[in-house]
Amino acid sequence: MYRILLVDDEKLELEAIAQYVRWEDMGIAVADTAKNGREALQKMSLCKPDIILTDVRMPVMDGLEFARKAKQLDKHVKIVFLSGHDEFQYIKAALSVEAVGYLLKPVDHEELAAVMQRVIRKCEEDKQLLGSAEGLKERLVRSLAFETDLDSRREWVRKIERLPRPLPLSGHYKVAYASIRTSSPGARSAELFADVQRSLERRGEHHYAWYLDEERFCAIYYTQPAAESDVPDEAESFWRALSGEFQVRGAALSVGLSAEGRLLVDLHDRFEEARFAHGSRFYDGCSAVHAYAPFKSPAAPTVDPAAAAAGIGLAISHARLDDIDRQVAGFLAPYAANRTPRETIVSDTAHLLSDLERQYAPLLEAIEGARERQEANWKLMMEPDSLAELRAHLCAWCRAIAGMIEAREQDKHLPIVQRVMETIDARYSQPLTVEQLAAEVYLSPNYIRTLFKEKSGETILEYLTKVRIRRAAELLKDRSLRVHEISKAVGYENVSYFCALFQKHRGVTPNDYRKKLL
Secondary structure, X not given: OEEEEEEOOOHHHXXXXXXXXXXXXXXXXXEEEEOOHHHHHHHHHHHOOOEEEEEOOOOOOOHHHHHHHHHHHOOOOEEEEEEOHHHHHHHHHHHHOOOOEEEEOOOOHHHHHHHHHHHHHHHHHHHHHHOOHHHHHHHHHHHXXXXXXXXXXXXXHHHHHOOOOOOOOEEEEXXXXXXXXXXXXXXOHHHHHHHHHHHHHHHOOXXXXXXXXXXXXXXXXXXXXXXXXXXXXXXXXXXXXXXXXXXXXXXXXXXEEOOOEEEHHXXXXXXXXHHXXXXXXXHHOOOOEEXXXXXXXXXXXXXXXXXXXXXXXXXXXXXXXHHHHHHHHHHHHHHHHHOOOHHHHHHHHHHHHHHHHHHOHHHHHHOOOHHHHHHHHHHHHHXXXXXXXXXXXXXXXXXXXXXXXXXXXXXXXXXXXXXXXXHHHHHOOOOOOHHHHHHHOOOOHHHHHHHHHHHHOOOHHHHXXXXXXXXXXXXXXXXOOOHHHHHHHOOOOOHHHHHHHHHHHHOOOHHHHHHHHO
16 A cells, blocks of 8 residues: 555644545555644654645645655655645646645545546556666656756766666757647557657667656657758657647647757756747647747736736626626736746636635525536636637636626516515415515516516416425325315315315325325
């Protein structure tokens, strides 16, 4: 079993996760718990967890600082964050410490199980890699790609040089930073990545690919000098062809391609170029291959999600749909001009949505199913493939709330109909008339007839009869009551008329109902 360390400053939540989640069914044992990051660091050396599930906001030492230090103690430990809606600004930071995933509070047990299944797969993959020379090679190449210090990079290169199958220290190459998304149930990312490795091996022994996470990987593709190659851009042609093959199998391969490198020690620079190129698909569309092009970013824009939420909220409240679209476009425009990283935009969008959701919380709670529908849209906006897609989802989310407000304004008469229903529910045993009910709400009988039918879908008499028959069926369960007594109790003096109505609605007479159904 894999061992998990649980960290949360909320005692009740910590106990609930530790005691009521069926960890054993997932192949996990709770190694220990801690109430903050500092305490968790102290316990790590004792319980040696494979997985850490930690809250983001905690006193003494928060989850992000703890995660960074935990990775320093054990770089292989898998970290999953717990976060509230208003904490999505931490997503970017979570990615920087290589978090495997994050969960929203309150924790949904199915989502928790799905995340842990992914974590365990990652643990198993790492375990296999650690025991092999190829595993060592992957760790060294990965370290070199992420290393910013030149002297440290030279040391990583020396270690790679001593491997049984080292990478060339020099040569023409391009780095690919790629992601795989599957839409077909039969297309699995792990199998597709294995196909990438096989395709590279067929092209030559030095080409090399390594995992970043479940959906992303990197690769070094060695090319011939342009003068010696028959293909204008050999690396780009290879990735475009592979992307076409994957598309047939129900998978989308998106690749960012670096400028040409010459020395292995410069792998980090080419890696960053490839990552930047891959990120440009967020702005330039989801074509298969994005070649690196230098981009001089203007001064970083100052975007205030709270101020944007106020402007968008005003447009929502007045149901001005065109204004909603303009406000959303204005909120996202500075990011597009600056080509801001996707994670930052998602984080700021989460801020914006949190403010809007708090503003319209009463409305979302009052309308059945509204919050669930908006939560589904939340998730779409947290994983957009492009800025255009994010803008479309955000506009749709805001327009949906505006529609709810407009519908509520159009249904100002619903409380009147509700009051008539409540009067009938309370006084069904009395000889009620439409005139009496109209007087209760200070409207004319004809108007209340029309309004009730329009809003409820049935006439006042039909509703009254339904209430009386339902109550009669309940009273028939009491065998001490006679049918004529029940008839009077629900407002019918004429027993024959009552029996006819009951049979019409229930398909049997009151006596038969009592005999056959009770």
